[in-house]
Amino acid sequence: WASATQLDAALLAPPALPQTLAAAPSTPPELRPGSSSPDSMDYDRLNSPSTSAITLELMGHRLHISQDPNSKHLGTTVWDASMVFAKFLEKNSRKGRFCPSKLKGKRAIELGAGCGLAGLGMALLGCDVVTTDQVEVLPLLMRNVERNKSWIAQSNPDSGSFGSVTVAELDWGNKEHIRAVEPPFDYIIGTDVVYSEHLLQPLLETIIALSGPKTKVLVCDFPAQVVLFHPCKGL
Numbered sequence: 001w002a003s004a005t006q007l008d009a010a011l012l013a014p015p016a017l018p019q020t021l022a023a024a025p026s027t028p029p030e031l032r033p034g035s036s037s038p039d040s041m042d043y044d045r046l047n048s049p050s051t052s053a054i055t056l057e058l059m060g061h062r063l064h065i066s067q068d069p070n071s072k073h074l075g076t077t078v079w080d081a082s083m084v085f086a087k088f089l090e091k092n093s094r095k096g097r098f099c100p101s102k103l104k105g106k107r108a109i110e111l112g113a114g115c116g117l118a119g120l121g122m123a124l125l126g127c128d129v130v131t132t133d134q135v136e137v138l139p140l141l142m143r144n145v146e147r148n149k150s151w152i153a154q155s156n157p158d159s160g161s162f163g164s165v166t167v168a169e170l171d172w173g174n175k176e177h178i179r180a181v182e183p184p185f186d187y188i189i190g191t192d193v194v195y196s197e198h199l200l201q202p203l204l205e206t207i208i209a210l211s212g213p214k215t216k217v218l219v220c221d222f223p224a225q226v227v228l229f230h231p232c233k234g235l
């Protein structure tokens, strides 16, 4: 990873979360306190090991994201960071660099998308998004993307602000997968993708391979912040 001085990094404070959102799980299901005992669960939570779908109001749309938090794959859970990121976009969409007039038609790619919430957020702001993950996660990701696209189109047929979302397999470091998505991108996004040391090298290589001189990278981890940097400056 580049040093802090090489990164044109801006720390962008996340929005205050509603109570239900703040209580969403941030650890794998098997490690969550009370995961084996439904009686001890707080039923006011937006998300829990027994939640199979999450409904989130975002930029005037109601998104429904299916998940399977009890599967062994991390990508089938909607992680806190993706909800923080989506709400961050909403909060910053009225003016500045995240308003739809600035993002309309920009190409964005989501790495390690899981259930796809963050990529849908970028598409709601007008981006043309390629949302990607490992092959095991793609069926659920495709289902979430297709259903939400069709709900958004039905509920607001005149909305010209929605960009587009397509789904692609992208295993970090896989040159064929990277070539197939046709870099460079204007934005590369990832939520809760920095969690394991051995994945950092392929993740960074992938970010650099997907980048051009003007690419911006947005990474969000919870309970940290949204970090924006330009990978090509100083590298």
Ligand SMILES: C[S@@+](CC[C@H](N)C(=O)[O-])C[C@H]1O[C@@H](n2cnc3c(N)ncnc32)[C@H](O)[C@@H]1O
Residues within 6 Å of the ligand: 074, 075, 076, 077, 078, 079, 080, 081, 082, 111, 112, 113, 114, 115, 116, 133, 134, 137, 170, 171, 172, 190, 191, 192, 193, 195, 199, 202
């Ligand atoms: C903790 S989950 C976060 C999922 C989603 N971004 C979210 O915030 O809800 C980490 C994601 O990274 C993906 N991932 C892990 N290793 C990967 C790799 N080598 N290539 C591509 N994706 C990977 C997983 O499949 C998973 O979807």
